[in-house]
Amino acid sequence: MTEPVDKGRAAITAAPVDLLVTRVGELFEQEYGIADTELLQVDYRLAALLPLGGGEAVTTPGHPAWRCFDHQSPTHADGVGYLPVSMRGERRGVLRVTPVTDARLAELAEVATALAHELAAVDAGTDVYRVARRSRRLTLAAEVQWELLPGRSRLRPSFSLAGQLEPAYAVRGDSFDWSDDGQRVWLATINGMGEGVVASMLTTLATCALRNARRAGISLADQASLADQAVYDLHRGEQYLATLLLELDLRTGLLTAVDAGSPRLVLLRDGEVSVQPLEEQFPLGMFEGTNYREQFVQLQRGDRLFMISDGVIEAAGSTERYGQTALDRMLRRTAPMTALDAVRSLLGDLRAFVAGDLTDDAVVVCLDWLGPQPETPPAESVRAAAVDHRADRLPQDRQVSGE
Structure with a gap:
């Protein structure tokens, strides 16, 4: 690791929360002769890269800044460098530096990664970066929903994950966790x-109840039951939520699902699309004391799952609905894409179909299971242990599908 990189990390850590990019720019000027450093943050819609200091947004596909963002690698064009500002798979934007030579990009990219980590660390305590990454005002309901999210993308050796809400600046009741x-x-x-x-507060209650139950270490079915009771206790069946809960064993690919009147689960395997036949149970909060049942799907290495709400299927164009046929076609096209790009492409196609913003909420989550990590035990022995562990608490009529 070079001395300038060490200095860059130290400068970022010591900087006031509103001066992170300023301190990086000062270091780049001192060490590399770079005259201008600008942070371009991706907006809530994943459609524009917005300069932190104001100015013209980058919206043109194929622009070097978007190539950097899409491919997650440093890009050099006409003396200008673009560096991914990302951490743990969460893409925050691009750092634009000028003038710079191609030979320096790798060092500079390390500092950009450190900047991404620090932005994530300070984000909850300042509005500087949140305000700058919106191209228009969020509705109050949308503000609530975005505050709930765990992020928009996640990357680990065994899985890749991404999700998005639409309409991004006016979403109401749809969310993911x-x-x-x-x-x-x-x-x-x-x-x-x-x-x-009203919709956003109902979703907030359900999300927090599900998190509370999950963090208690109980089964997926019991998580659903506790969240169901929390919603029913407050609304007595007058308000409820359609929910899909999944738990994936990353060592074995065994997927546990609870379908509570939920968005659909779609599998993309070897280029073929199939809607998974889950047992649709009562939405959370519809009735008192609902007992939920788990189902199982065995994934194969390289499988891609989509969790898709009705707002996608039911989206209306000028003469027809988007529908399952258009959805299947688009999902097949996403096969070579990353999870985040798959989500962006699907929702971009949907916006083009309706010629603008969606009128109903839509949520899309994409999960790729990439296979067990090399250091984990052999899959068969771990999967056998997982099944044995469940045997003492699952009735015999709970079927494992996909095997």
Whole structure:
């Protein structure tokens, strides 16, 4: 590691929260003779790169800044360098530096990665970066929903994950959540009924109830039951949520699912699209004391899963709905893309279909299982242990599908 990189990390860590990019620029000027350093943050819609200091947004596909963002690698064009500002798979934007030579990009990229980590660390305590990454004002309901999210993308050796809400600046009741501990990843997509803040507050209650239950270490079915009871206790069945809960064993590919009147689960395997036949159970909060059942799907290495709300299928163009046929075609086209690019492409196609913003909420989450990590035990022995562990708490009629 070079001395300028060490200095860069130290400068970022010591900088006031509003001067992170300024301190990086000062270091780059001192060490590399770079006259201008600008942070371009991706907006809530994943459609524009917005300069932190104001100015013209970068929206043109194929622009070097977008090539850097899309390919997650430093890009050099006409004396200008573009560096990915990303951490743990979460893409925050691009750092634009000028003038610079191609030979320096690798060193500069290390500092850009350090900047991404520091931006994530300070984001909750300042509005500087959040304000600068919106191209227009969020509705109050959308503000609530975005505050709930765990991020928009996540990358580990065994999986890749991405999600997005639409309409990004006016979403109401749709949301998603995820968490992983290195051995498992949990996902939830939520479609809260109602409009505006009423829908967003219902989704907030369900998300926090699900997190509370998950962090108690209980089964997926019990997580659903506890969240169901929390919603019912407050609304007595007058408001409820369609929810899909998943838990993936990253060592074995065994997927556990609870379908509570939920968005659909779609599998992309070897270029073929199939909707997974899950048992649709009552939405969370519809009735008191609902008992939920788990189902199982065995994934194969390289499988891609989409969690897709009805707002995608039901989106209306000038003469027809988007529908399952258009969805299947688009999902097949995403096969060579990263998870985040797959989500962006699907929602971009949807916006083009409706010729503008969606009128109903839509959520898309994409999960790629890349196979067990090399240091984990052999898959068969781990999977056998997982099945044995469940045997004492699962009735015999809970079927494992996809095997």
